Amino acid sequence: MNIEQLHIANQWLEEANMIVLFGGAGVSTESGLPDYRSQDGQYSRMEQTNEDPKKIMNRRYIMQHPEKFFNRAPNQSSQMLIEPNDAHKILAKWEKSGKDVRIITQNVDGLHQRAGHRFVIELHGNGRTSYCMTCGRVYLPNEVERDEQNIPRCHVDQGIVRPSVVFFGENPKAEDLQKSIDTIKQADVLIIAGTSLSVYPAKNLINHFKGDKVIVINREALEIQQLKVDLFLEGNVGQILAELDALR
Ligand SMILES: [Zn+2]
Numbered sequence: 001m002n003i004e005q006l007h008i009a010n011q012w013l014e015e016a017n018m019i020v021l022f023g024g025a026g027v028s029t030e031s032g033l034p035d036y037r038s039q040d041g042q043y044s045r046m047e048q049t050n051e052d053p054k055k056i057m058n059r060r061y062i063m064q065h066p067e068k069f070f071n072r073a074p075n076q077s078s079q080m081l082i083e084p085n086d087a088h089k090i091l092a093k094w095e096k097s098g099k100d101v102r103i104i105t106q107n108v109d110g111l112h113q114r115a116g117h118r119f120v121i122e123l124h125g126n127g128r129t130s131y132c133m134t135c136g137r138v139y140l141p142n143e144v145e146r147d148e149q150n151i152p153r154c155h156v157d158q159g160i161v162r163p164s165v166v167f168f169g170e171n172p173k174a175e176d177l178q179k180s181i182d183t184i185k186q187a188d189v190l191i192i193a194g195t196s197l198s199v200y201p202a203k204n205l206i207n208h209f210k211g212d213k214v215i216v217i218n219r220e221a222l223e224i225q226q227l228k229v230d231l232f233l234e235g236n237v238g239q240i241l242a243e244l245d246a247l248r
Contacts, residue, residue, distance in 0.1 A: 006240075009231055010247045012189050012213045018100040020187035021091060022206060023237070026194020026218060028107050030085040030238040057167045063133070066160050067149040086238035087193070088115035090245045095119065102187070104180045106195060106202065108165045121180050123201070124166040125173075134159025177201060184208045193217040194237045197224065217241070 013019060025033070055061055062069045084092075092115040095101040102119040103112050108127045112120045130139045132154035144152040144161050152161035166172055184190065188211040195218070197203055207226055216222050217233045217240050233240050 005231060005233060006243055006247060009215055009233060010244055012215070012231075013099075013244070014248075016188040016211075016213075018102065018187045019094075019189045019191065020102045020104060020184055020209075021191040021193055022184075022195065022202070023087075023103060023105045023107065023193045024195025024197075024199075024202070025107060027087050027105065027237050028082075028085070028109055028111055029194070030087065030236055031082050031109070031111055033082055033107075033109060054168045058169055059133075059167060060169075062160060062162055066151045070146075070151050071149075082109060082111065084111045084115035086242045088112050088117065088238075090238075090241040091115070092117040093245070102183050104183065104205070106199060121176055121183065123172045123176055123180065125164045127163055127165055129164045130161045131164055132157065132159040132161050138164070172201065177205070180205050181208045185210055187211045189213045189215065191215045191217060192222065192224075192229075196220075197222060 056069065056072070088111045091101055091103065091112065095117055101117075102121075103117055104121045104123060105112060106124050108122065108124050110122075110126055110128050128141075130141070130144060130152065131137060132139070134154060134157045137154055137156065139152075139154075139161050145155060147153050153159070154161055171177075184205060185208050187209060190206065190209045190211060190213070192206065192214065193216075195202060197206070203226075206224070209227065213230045214224075214227055215231045215233065216224075216229050217235070217237050219235065221232055221234070222229065
């Protein structure tokens with residue numbers, strides 16, 4: 001990446017009426033959250049301990065082995081205090097300054113909102129709340145009571161209370177998908193940041209882009225068959241957004 005590329009990107013962002021950032025794990029890695037699919041990521045760590053993440057982060061596993069699911073050893077990141085990084089802060093700052101910047105994220109960490117961003121679609125749900133698998137009641141963390149096996153239980157019907165996160169084999173909410181499609185359709189500039197685009201429905205959603213420019217910010221180049229990438233900014237998302245912000 002060179003300074004000319006940054007100036008080009010900055011000009012496109014200045015001219016855009018609406019910017020959509022489609023983000024993945026790489027947006028949060030600078031906050032200390034592991035990139036799920038990278039070397040030191042959480043799922044790799046599970047695999048090292050002979051746990052298959054697809055088997056565990058799964059509705060059927062929670063139903064069949066709730067005592068195992070809710071008594072897993074906490075991973076490192078859940079014990080750390082995670083704060084928004086430059087990526088979240090700068091995007092929120094641009095929005096606050098009057099720019100129409102909309103976030104569609106595959107992350108469940110809520111860091112965009114914590115940084116003050118208003119327009120955020122969380123495709124894979126969030127870790128801030130839980131819900132009863134029997135009746136759907138929503139629970140905040142401090143509202144959930146656990147039984148003698150440490151399983152969170154609904155106080156109405158004793159159903160298992162699980163995180164409001166979209167797990168393997170589950171689909172995002174239809175309303176979130178529709179809102180994402182409507183948003184991408186309206187955007188002038190699409191920024192694809194910190195994601196390999198390997199997870200459904202990411203691949204399909206970006207097909208709806210009808211705007212002018214596609215910018216990829218990532219540590220590795222992406223192979224996107226259905227979309228022409230106009231600019232590839234190689235590196236960490238927070239760092240590159242900070243460099244762009246410095247030009248404004
Ligand atoms: Zn219930």
